[in-house]
Amino acid sequence: MTLHTSLELGPVGEDADDLRTFLHGLAGCPEVQHTQQLCCTGPDAGTWFYAEADPGQGISRHRCVACGTTRHLLDSESHWNYPPMYACTACGTSIVELAVGLHAVDPDKGDGPARVRWLALAARCVECGVISGLTDAYVPDLTVGELAAAL
Numbered sequence: 001m002t003l004h005t006s007l008e009l010g011p012v013g014e015d016a017d018d019l020r021t022f023l024h025g026l027a028g029c030p031e032v033q034h035t036q037q038l039c040c041t042g043p044d045a046g047t048w049f050y051a052e053a054d055p056g057q058g059i060s061r062h063r064c065v066a067c068g069t070t071r072h073l074l075d076s077e078s079h080w081n082y083p084p085m086y087a088c089t090a091c092g093t094s095i096v097e098l099a100v101g102l103h104a105v106d107p108d109k110g111d112g113p114a115r116v117r118w119l120a121l122a123a124r125c126v127e128c129g130v131i132s133g134l135t136d137a138y139v140p141d142l143t144v145g146e147l148a149a150a151l
């Protein structure tokens with residue numbers, strides 16, 4: 001299930017910290033309490049990616065520029081529909097830094113870690129710095145740590 005939030009075209013960011021600040025400041029969506037920059041799961045731990053995303057379906061995947069490792073966002077692969085590769089709306093560059101913003105709530109009963117309910121994925125163009133939302137999605141019942149490990 002997908003929450004159809006219109007993610008506005010963001011400001012120009014200097015670095016990945018600005019990307020995370022953008023996610024914290026998103027309006028008109030669940031409050032973002034946690035952010036995390038995406039790193040390649042390969043040995044290079046790269047942070048530059050090609051990204052494909054469909055905000056209508058709440059899906060995305062990203063491919064490491066350095067080593068080619070591809071990761072799908074959560075269960076995106078199970079309803080993949082081959083959206084086009086993202087390109088910066090300002091300069092046309094396809095290489096981006098990526099970060100997720102997470103909305104988490106306290107568990108229904110008792111103590112325990114907060115449960116992530118929703119996430120937004122945003123990209124920062126490594127060429128000109130323009131930040132843009134890529135997609136957002138409801139999250140199955142995961143803790144922040146579990147979700148971070150799945151990215």
Ligand SMILES: [Zn+2]
Pocket residue numbers: 040041042043044045046064065066067068069
């Ligand atoms: Zn890599």
Ligand SMILES: [Zn+2]
Pocket residue numbers: 088089090091092093125126127128129130
């Ligand atoms: Zn750009």
